[in-house]
Amino acid sequence: LSLCCDTRRQLMLFRVPGLFSFTSFNCRKNLFFGRQRRFSTFTSGKVPPHILSSIVFPLCGTHQSSVVVGPSLGIDGAVISPSLLTGGAVRPLVVSADPITGSVQDLGRLVVHVNANDVAVMGAKPSYLMLTLLLPIGTDFSDLKVIMKQVNEACLELGVSVIGGHTEVTSAVNQPVAAGTMIGDLLRPVTAAGAREGDHIVLTKGTALEGTSIIVSERGQELITKGIFSSSEIDQIKKELYTQISVVPEAQIAITVPSITAMHDPTEGGIANGLHELAEASKVGFTINHQFLHIREDTQKICDYYKINPLNLISSGSLLITVNPSGVQELLQKLKDAGINAYDIGRVTSNELEKNLLINTTTSTPFMLSLLSNLEKDNTTKNVPLIRPPQDDLWHVLTKKTTSEN
Numbered sequence: 001l002s003l004c005c006d007t008r009r010q011l012m013l014f015r016v017p018g019l020f021s022f023t024s025f026n027c028r029k030n031l032f033f034g035r036q037r038r039f040s041t042f043t044s045g046k047v048p049p050h051i052l053s054s055i056v057f058p059l060c061g062t063h064q065s066s067v068v069v070g071p072s073l074g075i076d077g078a079v080i081s082p083s084l085l086t087g088g089a090v091r092p093l094v095v096s097a098d099p100i101t102g103s104v105q106d107l108g109r110l111v112v113h114v115n116a117n118d119v120a121v122m123g124a125k126p127s128y129l130m131l132t133l134l135l136p137i138g139t140d141f142s143d144l145k146v147i148m149k150q151v152n153e154a155c156l157e158l159g160v161s162v163i164g165g166h167t168e169v170t171s172a173v174n175q176p177v178a179a180g181t182m183i184g185d186l187l188r189p190v191t192a193a194g195a196r197e198g199d200h201i202v203l204t205k206g207t208a209l210e211g212t213s214i215i216v217s218e219r220g221q222e223l224i225t226k227g228i229f230s231s232s233e234i235d236q237i238k239k240e241l242y243t244q245i246s247v248v249p250e251a252q253i254a255i256t257v258p259s260i261t262a263m264h265d266p267t268e269g270g271i272a273n274g275l276h277e278l279a280e281a282s283k284v285g286f287t288i289n290h291q292f293l294h295i296r297e298d299t300q301k302i303c304d305y306y307k308i309n310p311l312n313l314i315s316s317g318s319l320l321i322t323v324n325p326s327g328v329q330e331l332l333q334k335l336k337d338a339g340i341n342a343y344d345i346g347r348v349t350s351n352e353l354e355k356n357l358l359i360n361t362t363t364s365t366p367f368m369l370s371l372l373s374n375l376e377k378d379n380t381t382k383n384v385p386l387i388r389p390p391q392d393d394l395w396h397v398l399t400k401k402t403t404s405e406n
Contacts, residue, residue: 041138042169049073051141052167059148060162061112061155067128070163078163080128083185092186094124098267099179102314102394105217107178108150110210113245114267114316115182116158120251121263121319122191124184126158131165132179139169139176147176158248188255194262195282195322197350202331204250204319204342206294207271208303211313211394213241215302219397228305229298237298247319250340254319257334259327264320269389272311274320276355276388282322285354288346288386306400308393311357311386322348357386 047056057071069079083091096118100111116126133147144167155162160182195201216223220234229237247265254260262282266274271293279286295303295310303310323331328344335342346358359382 041140042135042144044137044169044171047135047144047167047169051144055141055145056148056167059145059152061129061152062159062161064127064161067161067163070161071165075164078128078130080163080183092189094119094122094184094186095181096122097179097181099177101177102392102398103214103217104175106150106213107176108147108152109154110245110316111178111180112151112154112158112160113248114210115180116154116160116184117245117247117251117265117267117316117319119182119184120248121265122184122186123188123251123255123263124186125252126160126182126184126248128163128183129155129160129165130181130183131162133165133167134173134177134179135167135169136173136175137169137171143176147178158246187252190255190260190263192262192264192278192281193283195278195284195348196261196324197284197348199261199322199324199348200328200344201275201286201288201346201348202321202323202328202342203271203293203345204247204321204335204340205244205317206296206299206341206343207318208295208299208310208313208315209241209244209317210267210315211270211310211392212237212296212299212302213245213317214314214394215306215397216241216298223302223305226305228301233298241317245317247317249338250319250321250335250342253334253338253340254321254331257323257327257331259324260321260331261324262322266315266318266320268314268392270309270311270313270315270392271318271320272309272386272389273392274315274318275386278320278322279348279352279355282348283352285349285351285356286346286386287349287354287356287358287383289358291358292343292345294341294343303393306393306397308396309389312389312393314392314394355386355388356383358383 052073060071066081066083068081069075085091096115098114098118100107100114103110112129115129119126151162216234216237223229224231224234251263254263262278264274264278275286275288299310332342
């Protein structure tokens with residue numbers, strides 16, 4: 001978010017509308033938000049100071065007295081005054097970083113929530129965000145404002161301050177990319193490495209929430225054209241999932257339950273990859289009952305259309321929690337009282353090689369039943385390995401040509 005003078009990269013502040021051509025998305029329109037071009041566009045280099053001052057700096061989330069030095073022209077870093085524990089000790093901080101590369105429409109919102117989730121699942125309260133935005137050449141000034149409005153809204157929801165970062169226009173990207181580093185005040189140390197044999201595995205909200213949200217945003221018109229959803233149904237799905245990506249509320253509830261042992265948010269690779277990551281960190285195995293994974297009906301329709309596995313679809317918004325049997329009911333009740341759906345989906349096992357999925361042959365979807373191709377499909381529950389996906393199934397969708405491109 002800072003600006004350094006570089007005479008080798010002079011910035012032309014005003015461009016003729018339509019001068020630039022975009023082959024990767026929404027040609028002749030204002031980048032990714034679908035409006036006709038009316039505003040000035042950026043050339044390569046850092047964003048002009050008057051744009052930083054008028055668009056970026058005013059939309060930096062919550063104002064906190066602990067931010068001693070925050071976003072400002074010519075300032076390349078931030079200074080934070082640490083909070084103190086009882087007795088005067090400095091409260092430890094948790095730091096995590098993540099980029100957003102698969103979504104354009106909700107870029108600003110996702111970069112805040114995805115990074116906040118990463119520190120929340122380690123027992124911290126998200127507090128400060130360093131934000132880097134890389135924009136394609138020709139990005140309209142108004143598009144930057146849309147991104148920053150999303151950032152600001154998400155930060156205000158969580159009580160987070162944007163304390164610095166970098167904003168640049170570059171030919172290295174063909175769509176906007178955001179990368180964040182979130183800093184949080186540690187409340188109770190929790191990692192993904194604490195799961196123990198016999199623990200219950202609890203999943204909040206459901207499966208493939210972020211993947212569903214991204215696909216209906218990026219491929220909504222195709223889904224309408226193909227008759228998978230109506231326009232009003234697409235709008236309703238977007239509305240329902242808009243506030244579901246954050247796991248900060250349930251993570252802060254979970255750390256009040258003494259018997260939780262580990263937390264992990266399943267992002268790239270979905271629930272399947274998230275379970276593998278948790279098991280690897282804790283050096284354990286697991287058995288999961290597919291019946292309790294709660295896959296939304298609209299998610300299943302999308303997965304059936306694109307022939308992808310909902311368990312392999314990016315799942316920010318869901319939280320995996322392992323908890324000692326003695327605390328399962330306390331955890332589920334506290335989440336229920338807060339209006340958060342949660343499901344007891346399986347158990348932690350001692351065998352690190354045991355990563356299994358139980359499939360009920362009478363209730364599972366055709367896709368799940370296809371995993372039983374070499375087994376007898378009778379009225380019993382079958383146990384199959386839960387394979388770790390080599391790639392998130394979202395990329396199969398985003399790299400596929402849309403109907404209009406075929």
